[in-house]
Amino acid sequence: MNNEITVNDFEDMEPSTLSAKDRAEIEKAQPMWKMVFSQFLEHKLAVVGACIITLFLLVSIFAPQIQSITGLNPDAQNVAQRYLAPMTTAQVGQDVRETQVELYIEDHPDIASLIQKALVEKEIVTVAEEDAIYELASRDMKDSIVALKSLELPQADGLIELFNEFTTFHLFGTDELGRDVFIRLVYGTRVSMGVGIMVALASALIGLLIGSIAGFYGGFVDTVLMRVTDALLSLPHIPVLIVIAAIDLSKIPWMQSLVSTSNESIFKMVVILCLFSWMAVARLVRGSILSIREREFVLAARTLGAKDSTIIIRHMFPNVIAPMLVAITLGVGESILFEAALSFLGLGIMPPTPSWGNMLNNAQELIYQAPFLAVLPGILILLTTISFNYLGDGLQDAIDPKSIRR
Numbered sequence: 001m002n003n004e005i006t007v008n009d010f011e012d013m014e015p016s017t018l019s020a021k022d023r024a025e026i027e028k029a030q031p032m033w034k035m036v037f038s039q040f041l042e043h044k045l046a047v048v049g050a051c052i053i054t055l056f057l058l059v060s061i062f063a064p065q066i067q068s069i070t071g072l073n074p075d076a077q078n079v080a081q082r083y084l085a086p087m088t089t090a091q092v093g094q095d096v097r098e099t100q101v102e103l104y105i106e107d108h109p110d111i112a113s114l115i116q117k118a119l120v121e122k123e124i125v126t127v128a129e130e131d132a133i134y135e136l137a138s139r140d141m142k143d144s145i146v147a148l149k150s151l152e153l154p155q156a157d158g159l160i161e162l163f164n165e166f167t168t169f170h171l172f173g174t175d176e177l178g179r180d181v182f183i184r185l186v187y188g189t190r191v192s193m194g195v196g197i198m199v200a201l202a203s204a205l206i207g208l209l210i211g212s213i214a215g216f217y218g219g220f221v222d223t224v225l226m227r228v229t230d231a232l233l234s235l236p237h238i239p240v241l242i243v244i245a246a247i248d249l250s251k252i253p254w255m256q257s258l259v260s261t262s263n264e265s266i267f268k269m270v271v272i273l274c275l276f277s278w279m280a281v282a283r284l285v286r287g288s289i290l291s292i293r294e295r296e297f298v299l300a301a302r303t304l305g306a307k308d309s310t311i312i313i314r315h316m317f318p319n320v321i322a323p324m325l326v327a328i329t330l331g332v333g334e335s336i337l338f339e340a341a342l343s344f345l346g347l348g349i350m351p352p353t354p355s356w357g358n359m360l361n362n363a364q365e366l367i368y369q370a371p372f373l374a375v376l377p378g379i380l381i382l383l384t385t386i387s388f389n390y391l392g393d394g395l396q397d398a399i400d401p402k403s404i405r406r
Contacts, residue, residue, distance in 0.1 A: 039398040046394020049387035056384060060190040067183055071165060074187045075352050078178035083370045086173045086181075092166050093178075097137045104162055105133065111155045118151045133159070141167045175373055176362060184354040185376060191355040193384070195266065195339050199273040200331035204324055206274065207281025212312050212320075214282070215289025226286065229279045237276055241338065242347055244272050265350040269342065273335050281327045288320045322399040326392045333388035340381050356381050 041047060059066070067073065081090040105112040116132040119125045124147045125135045136144045145163050148156045172181035214225040247268075292298065293316070301311050336356075342348035343357025344364070351358055356377040363373035 036398045040394050043394035043397055045390040049390035052383055052387040053391060056189050056193055059186055060193045063186050063190045066186050070183060072168065072180045072183040074179065074184045074354055076179060078174070081174055081178045082176055084170055084174040086171060086372055088170050088173055090168055090170060090174070091141055092168060094138060097166055098134060100162060101133055101137045104159065108158065111158070115151065115153065115156055115159060118153060122151065137163070172376055173370070173372055176366060181373065181376065184359065185380065188354040188356045188359055188377065189380065191266065191349055191353060192336050192339060192357070195269055196332040196336040198270050199277055199335040200328045202274045203278040203331055204281055204328045206278035208285050208320070208324060210278070211282040211285025212289055212316060215286040216293055216308065216312055216316070229282050232276065233279045238341065241272055241276065241342055242345065246347060265348065265353065269339055269348055273338055277331060277335060281324070281331070284323050284327055285320050288323055289316055292316050292319050325399065326396045329388050329392035329395060333385040336381060336384055
């Protein structure tokens with residue numbers, strides 16, 4: 001005989017009729033979300049994975065702010081400073097300096113004339129007066145800034161600030177085109193995480209719809225939908241993805257309004273991965289729906305005249321959220337791996353848009369010359385995939401009613 005008293009039993013009792021033991025049990029009772037959260041916190045690796053994923057999401061969201069703070073451009077090239085080692089300071093290219101100096105002279109002609117005259121008078125430069133600032137900008141920036149400060153002209157402060165911008169610090173070095181690796185990893189995080197999350201959510205919705213219909217109606221509908229699902233599951237994913245990735249969407253008339261040259265590779269990647277990532281979710285949802293549709297609350301809803309759509313959406317969907325949530329978290333890591341694999345093969349996100357996969361592709365011939373170009377994006381892919389897997393494992397343990405300690 002079960003002598004346990006539930007919280008619902010206490011609601012119908014008067015406070016005066018409760019014993020001290022019963023009141024103590026009420027005080028210890030926790031809402032469901034607290035029990036799930038405390039259970040999740042016990043999975044240490046899942047907590048670490050959640051922290052890493054949160055960090056990457058914040059980096060993705062605030063990528064423009066990081067670019068503004070660091071003053072680095074993911075597409076800015078400096079061929080003279082290729083393959084720089086991490087923690088290296090470099091100077092921007094001569095063409096960039098000349099362009100910026102020309103703009104400065106056009107915006108501040110009087111101040112520029114005063115500085116040029118002072119540079120010639122103090123024999124800091126030995127060229128014509130109109131070329132004095134250009135000559136100074138072609139030298140080492142530290143020496144040039146010291147020379148400008150020696151003029152003791154308050155008007156030269158703006159030019160000193162401009163010269164300071166010509167020196168850049170590269171935390172993770174530079175790549176084969178002299179682009180900063182750190183800021184490209186930041187924007188690569190935005191692309192890779194964005195593609196992974198969008199694909200996981202889209203595949204979860206498609207799998208939820210197909211799995212629910214197949215599991216609820218059964219019979220011929222279930223047979224057709226599941227045979228299509230099994231057929232797609234039996235296909236070798238990577239070869240099929242490679243073939244589809246080679247299709248030029250701009251040649252399809254009705255697709256021209258949806259894609260452009262700037263987002264074609266990202267759009268294509270999301271569509272391709274969505275087409276081949278919903279099958280596992282559909283089978284998972286179908287199995288859950290098959291066990292749920294014979295329950296008493298579904299029979300009661302049918303007896304009361306509820307529509308099939310109402311039963312599926314309001315009564316069945318909430319009961320498959322837990323396995324769906326686990327499937328989404330695991331799907332994100334899998335989608336990132338597929339994106340990285342296709343980009344590594346040159347069929348995914350195309351340069352100059354940075355992603356972890358195409359950064360690996362660009363670094364494959366430089367593994368001995370600049371190993372950090374391959375190691376850094378590889379580490380980020382590994383961390384992200386493992387973090388999502390542990391997060392899914394922790395959510396599965398936390399949401400599973402059998403494992404919750406009340």
